[in-house]
Amino acid sequence: MLISEPTLREKLEENYSHLFESKFLDEIIKVGFRSSIKRGGLLIDIGEEMTHIPLILSGVIKIIRKENKKELVLYFLEHGDTCAISFANCINRQQSIFKGIVEEDVDMVLLPVDKIDKWLVKYESFRHFIIDSYHFRLLEMVESIDDLAFLKMKERLLKYLKNIANTSNDLNLEITHQEVATDLNTSRVVITRLLKELHDEGKIYSKRNKIEILEN
DNA sequence: ACATTAAGTGATT
DNA sequence: AATCACTTAATGT
Numbered sequence: 357m358l359i360s361e362p363t364l365r366e367k368l369e370e371n372y373s374h375l376f377e378s379k380f381l382d383e384i385i386k387v388g389f390r391s392s393i394k395r396g397g398l399l400i401d402i403g404e405e406m407t408h409i410p411l412i413l414s415g416v417i418k419i420i421r422k423e424n425k426k427e428l429v430l431y432f433l434e435h436g437d438t439c440a441i442s443f444a445n446c447i448n449r450q451q452s453i454f455k456g457i458v459e460e461d462v463d464m465v466l467l468p469v470d471k472i473d474k475w476l477v478k479y480e481s482f483r484h485f486i487i488d489s490y491h492f493r494l495l496e497m498v499e500s501i502d503d504l505a506f507l508k509m510k511e512r513l514l515k516y517l518k519n520i521a522n523t524s525n526d527l528n529l530e531i532t533h534q535e536v537a538t539d540l541n542t543s544r545v546v547i548t549r550l551l552k553e554l555h556d557e558g559k560i561y562s563k564r565n566k567i568e569i570l571e572n
Numbered sequence: 573a574c575a576t577t578a579a580g581t582g583a584t585t
Numbered sequence: 586a587a588t589c590a591c592t593t594a595a596t597g598t
Contacts, residue, residue, distance in 0.1 A: 543587060
C-alpha cells in the first residue's frame with residue numbers, strides 16, 4: 357500500500373491528531389510504512405526482534421503471554437494505540453516478551469526504530485505519547501494480575517467477553533469455547549459449563565461458534 | 573453418507 | 586476448577 361494514499365493522512369488525523377502536531381504527522385507520513393495484517397495474522401512473536409513501532413489505525417491486536425505451550429491473553433490494542441513494549445525492544449534491540457495476534461484486520465503505520473530516538477527529543481507530544489502508553493499498559497497489566505488473583509473463572513470469563521465486545525464494537529462474538537479457554541488458560545470443559553450458566557442467567561446467549569452479550 | 577469439529581455432561585480428583 | 590471419558594449436535598466434503 358502506498359504511503360501517499362490520501363486516506364493515510366485522514367486516518368492518522370482521525371486517531372492521532374489530538375496527540376501529534378501536523379508537522380510531526382508530516383514526518384510520520386514521510387518515513388512510515390503503511391501495513392496491514394489480516395485476522396489471525398501474527399504481528400510479533402515471543403523472542404522475535406522488533407524493527408518498527410506500530411501506530412494502529414484500525415483493527416484489534418490481541419496481546420498474549422506464553423509459557424511452555426500455555427497462553428494467557430493480557431489485553432487488546434486498537435486504533436490510536438501502539439505497542440508500548442516495542443519501544444524498549446526497538447531501542448535496545450531486545451526480544452519481545454509478548455505475542456501479538458491480529459484479532460480483527462489491522463491497518464497500521466510502522467515507524468522505523470532509527471527515527472524514534474530523534475523524535476523523542478524533537479517532539480514533546482511524542483514523548484508524552486510514549487510515556488502515557490507505558491503507563492496505560494502498566495495499569496492494564498495490573499488489572500490482569502488482579503483478575504487472575506481475585507476473580508473467579510466465571511467473572512474472568514464474563515469480563516473477557518465484554519472486553520472483546522467493547523474493543524470490537526460488536527456484542528456478537530464469533531468464537532469457540534476452545535478459543536476462549538485458550539485465551540484464559542483454562543480447559544474447554546470449564547468454559548462450556550460456565551457459558552451455560554451465564555446463558556441460563558440471561559447474561560449471554562450462546563450457540564455453536566457464537567456468543568452474544570446480553571447485558572452491560 | 574461419512575468424517576470432522578464443536579459443544580454438553582456425569583463422574584472423579 | 587481441572588481432567589477423563591464419552592455422547593450428542595452441527596458442519597463440511
